[in-house]
Amino acid sequence: SQQGEEDPQALSIQEGENATMNCSYKTSINNLQWYRQNSGRGLVHLILIRSNEREKHSGRLRVTLDTSKKSSSLLITASRAADTASYFCATDRGGATNKLIFGTGTLLAVQP
């Protein structure tokens, strides 16, 4: 299977704490993206990191990428109850197909 793996599968933290999710993938990539899915909703794009980048920030989000280890991490700082959702990484190999391969997801629960 081409599908990436994420860990942990589930994470429960208190408001104000940081949450770290990891993603491993199998093939070379053009970019890696993180998406968020609230219960019963569609996925929403959060951040994209290109294969030649090592770290990227967006607000309370910090993403790292290690192409030698084929892994990425998503850090959410100062978490809020509203951050409760499933988080997915997705890899794009580039080329004409624009095909995103999604990871298995991490379910984050932020307790108020």
Place this chain on the structure above:
Amino acid sequence: DTAVSQTPKYLVTQMGNDKSIKCEQNLGHDTMYWYKQDSKKFLKIMFSYNNKELIINETVPNRFSPKSPDKAHLNLHINSLELGDSAVYFCASSQEGVAFFGQGTRLTVV
């Protein structure tokens, strides 16, 4: 205005029936997709269209037939529904590799 909209949101039907899910995007994107999310939340690509042409067909049973009348629409028709087809189906469009998803259609086959 909703960027990617799909209808219906819920679909309950009996085995053997034929059903369609419609998708429209108003973002002006050239590429559209259908994804299937199973009960374990695994999200798998089914089809990809670029400017009305099929680009990706990920070994989906031929009971599933996508149709793109224009680049803003990508509909999914499913023949002879089976219990295993129960899932949430997401339509998406993309620009420069970033995907925008619809709210999903929860299909339940009984």
